[in-house]
Amino acid sequence: MLLLLRAIARLATFVLLVALAALGLAAAVFSIQGDSRAVSLPRLAQHFRLPELRGVVGPYLDRLEADGPTAWLSVGAGAAMIAAGLLLLAGLLVPRRERLVVLEEHDDARLAARRRPLAQVAAALAERERGVTQTKVRVRPAGLGRGRLRVASYYSRGHSPEEIERRVSAAVEPLADAFRLRKRVRARQGERGRLRVQ
């Protein structure tokens, strides 16, 4: 979500800046002459059809001042614009999630690991357990709270899910503790023909 907002905010920023630059350039060029000559501001206003626009906006503003659907529609549109602006600001200002999981940080030195190697290590630890045929791991670095380690282990027949969960949980515990990750282990029975059988 934030990634999309960030992309939209960047695109909007680029488009608005280009439009602002073009308008500034046009205003500067059309300030060369005065009165209503070819390169003057009144002529620029004519090019942009501003007098006609005033004819359209004037009656609209009159309707807006009075009670009625136009006023309520404008309130809704205004609120929607404020919400869109806040979302764009969030896209620009909210920091991205730290992709590193920090193991320790002291004396300004940091020891950290990416999510991928942590997930690989957790999967390798889990798959060493007897009966586990495949493991899927998701590591979520700490945001405001602790990070999370989610382990889904598939097991072969003849094992109970409770036993697999207990053993896998014990296997990944040192890793989760070291990186201060909250762990959640789930055991699922492997489907025939889909997962390897141990």
Next chain:
Amino acid sequence: MAPDALGVKTRPTASGPGSTRLELARLALAEALATNGVIEAVEGPRGFWVTASDGERLAGVTAVALPDGRYEIGLHLVVRLLVPLRPLAERVRSRIERAATDVGLAYALGPIDVAFEDTSESAEEI
């Protein structure tokens, strides 16, 4: 600062083939790669984790000057799967500190950041 022949401490130059920054980065990278369990150092998808100077390019290590004159070393490593990470980082750090002391660069060595960027899954390395 390094004491010269007269015992006067002098500040090293900031760049050049023999600059302290480059020497530290080179030393740190060599020591990290020589540590058992470390497979390679990586420069990252955008090539940010690199120390480059005078045509030399050291991928996977950064050396950033600190206000106190030391250099903070950053290592971005690919390691063997199932190697305990904390002891490995400690081994890398102690090797670098020892090597820096041996060549007289301990005065310039700042904090050493270690980031494990990936693991190798190949069976022969496990």
